[in-house]
Amino acid sequence: MIVDTLSTFPGMYESVMGTSMMRIAQEKGALEFHAHDLRDWTHDRHRTTDDEPYGGGQGLVMKCEPIFEAYDSIASAGPKPYTLFLTPTGEPFNQGLAQELSEKPRLLFICGHYEGIDERAYSLADCCISLGDYVLTSGELASMVVIDAVARLLPGVLGDEGSAVDESFYDGLLEYPQYTRPSTFRGMEVPPVLLSGNHAAIDRWRREQSIERTARLRPDLIEESNLSQQDRDFLKSLHSR
Template sequence: MRIDVLSLFPDMFKPTLGQSIVGRAQDDGFLDIHVTDFRHFTTDKHNHVDDAPFGGGAGMLLQAQPIFDAMAAIDEEAQKENYPKGRVILMDPAGRKFDQDYAQELAQEEHLTFICGHYEGYDERIRQLVTDEASLGDYVLTGGELAAMVMIDATVRFVPGVLGNMSSSMGDSFSNGLLEYPQYTRPAEFRGMKVPEVLTSGNHEKIRQWRMYQSLKRTWERRPDLIEQAKLSREQQIMLQDIKLGEDPTMQ
C-alpha cells in the first residue's frame, strides 16, 4: 500500500509513523508513506496557503491552488510507480466517523491520500478532489495531522503481512462488533489474583465459550449501544440472556 499525506507540518509524522508496527511495515516493504508539505506548491510570493473567506467571517481558509497542484504532483508520482489514484480522504469534523469497519474498508485499497487541514477550514472547491471526508469524532482538533495518523495506524493493521498473523487484528475490539474478552499471561497467580481456571484447562471448546461470554458481558456493561447494532448468533443471544440474568454457564 502507498499512503500519501498532504500537510503543512510534515515533521509531525516521522516520529509516530516511523515507529512500532507502522515503522516495521515500511521497513519490510508492505507500506510506502510519503508526506508532502503543500506549502511548497503555493504560487504566492510570501508562501501563503490561506486567505480570508469571501463574505467575511472569523479565521482563514486553506486555498484551493496549493492543494490542487500538490495532488497533481502526487498523482503523477504514484502513476509512475504503477499505483492507482485510490481514495482521497479529507480530514474534516463534518466527515464520516472513523471506526473499525472503515479501517478494514480502507485497507483494501492500494493507494490512500490524506489531506490535513488547518486554520478555520477549506475552500469548498478542494472537496472536488476527494472521495471521502472523515472525522475521528464530534470534536475539533487544531489540524488534521493527528486524526490522519490515527486512521493510518488503524488501517495498516489490516494490510496483509503487516501483523504477520491476521487473526491478531480480527480479534481486536470492534472487529466483530463487540469489545474484546479479558486476556491473561504468566504467572497464573499474581499478588493473589488468579487466572480463570478455564483458560488453563486445555479444553478449547470451554475456552471459546468463556471468551465469547466475557466479550458479550464486557460489551453489555460498557457499550450496550454496540450490542444493539451487532448481529448476534443464536449462541450469543442465549448467552446475552444469561448475562442479563446474572448467570454464567461457562464457569460451571
C-alpha cells in the first residue's frame, strides 16, 4: 500500500512513521509512505496556505488553490489515490472502516489546520473521517491514528497473523483480559482456566469475557456484534445474575 499525506507540517510524521510497527511495515515493503508539504505548491514568497474567511469571523481558512495543485501533482504520480479528509463532520472512524481502507492500493490524507479548509477542497474527497466529537489542532494528528490502524492490518505487518483477529472490535466485541507471568502478584491470581492447558475451555472463557466486558463497558456494541446462539445464551445469563 502507498500512503501519502498532504499538510503544512510534514515533519510531524517523522517520529511516528519511523518507529515501531510503522517502521517495520515500511521495511517489509507492505507500506510506502510519503509526507508532502503543502507549501511546495504555493507561489508567493511567504508560501501562504491560508487566508481570512469570507464573511468575517475568527481564525484563518486554508486556501483551496494549493490543495488542488498538490492533489493534481500527487495523484498523477502512480495509481489514483483514495482521498481522505479528517474533519469533525466526517464518518465516525471504526475498525470496519480501517479494514475497508486497508484494502485500497493507495491512500491520500489531506490534512487541515487553522480554522478549517475552503469548502471547495472537499470536492476531492472520496471519504471524510471523524475520530470523535472533539476538535484537534491539526489533521496530521488524526491521520496518524488512521494510518496506524490501517497499516497494522496489511498482510505481513504483524508478526503473528492471528493478532489482529483477536483484538478489540474485530468481531464487534472488546478484547478479553490478558495475563502473563507471574501467576500470582500481590494477592492477585491469574484465572485458573488459563493455566489448565485445556484450549477449548480457554477459548470459551475468553469469548465469554469479551461478551461480559462489552456488555458492561460498551453495551452499544452488543447489538451489532457477531454473536452465536451460545453467545446469546451466555449474554442472557448475565442479565439474570
